[in-house]
Amino acid sequence: MKKKALIVWGGWDGHQPEQVAEIFKGILEEENFQVELSNSLDSYADKEKLKSLDLIIPHWTMGEIQKKYVLNISEAVASGVGLVGCHGGMCDSFRNNVDWQFMTGGNWVAHPGNDGVEYTVNIKHSSSPLLEGLSDFKIVSEQYYLHYDPAVEVLATTRFPVYHGPHAANKVVDMPVIWTKRWGLGNVFYCSLGHQANIIAIPEVSLIMRRGFLWSAEGKKRAEELDVAAIYGNVRAYTGMGDSQ
Template identity: 55%
Template sequence: MRKALIVQGGWDGHQPKEVAAIFAELLGKEQFDVVVSDTLDSFKDAELMISLDLIVPIWTMGSIAQEQLRPLLDAVQAGCGIAGCHGGMSDAFRNEVEYQHMVGGQWVAHPGNDGVRYEVSMSRPDDPLTEGIGDFEVSSEKYYMHVDPAITVHATTDFDGVKMPVVWTKTWGQGRVYHNTLGHQANIVEMPPVLELMRRGFLWAARPQA
């Protein structure tokens, strides 16, 4: 059985506890042994980190000490997958550029705030991470991202004539990185197409089974 660590906390406005519960249930159904933690010190637990196949950060803003960050970066570099959504992965640890480098992007703005209605478009019909999901509409915050040009984009939205990445993947050393910018709060995460995107992303990012 593969093992996943969910670390939740930071700004309560993104409902980290509620989203962590949704993701823990989803991963449990996919036969993961799931550990849910509310402290960044979990990254300092060497025995735990070595045992992991997937890390799911749900920690908005905040700060992370180097003795917490370095084991996280090293674990992904060594082959542990990391996957998450807006509420806690691409708006976290704003001063830590190496973390942003690993993630592949960083939130910078959401003009109009919550309640903006927009379409999320799948990039390729034959993409296994998006195949059969189809384009869908969401009413939420709409995110302007600064992104790494090395990412592989799987879904986009139109942002004033710019194709803005919504779902992307990349690698960090031997580890796989999956990110979905949707996920302002639990109600967005629970939308069937968003939850299916996350399910596929978790499975893709997790360390391959031997």
């Protein structure tokens, strides 16, 4: 039986969400996924449908989302559905929703120098085999400065500052580029690369996303072996999501 993936694209057109979504669709179909494309956030309205998926891939920048939709996604991911995204399509999606940021592991705050900055992606040796065989590589794009969850496992970094600005008065920092996170029984994967479709098409970036898709989709199998309802049945209670703050 084919695994099922939902790609929801939209928001700011500068990130070429439709073109990136099509590239993701092609990668997933090569891996024998059944893929649904949507350009509506209402695709998150049916919680039971979301729970039936293996993978949710948001690619939506600078939008607003109903709180209940984020709670639906959170419950689906906690039950074992994978969550994968890149660049502003996942970690600059909904700036006013802290629940989204809690689940995804971080949020964008700046890209000093804007587009066209040359920087190095440094692959980390870690417990994860996801980037095995990849070497450090240079890229010319936006270099994302992120506020991120200390619970994430960082798989690759980039060094700041590269571009001058007020942030350069601080010490040198290694900022995460790629990370993984657990959300209940679900696997969350994020890569800050992917400003536009041409960046996603770079072989290293395409391979990184492919591996992220496959790894994140493994959570569903693990969940089938456990009593998910007993462990993570009440996402609202164990995260505080949906509170009035």
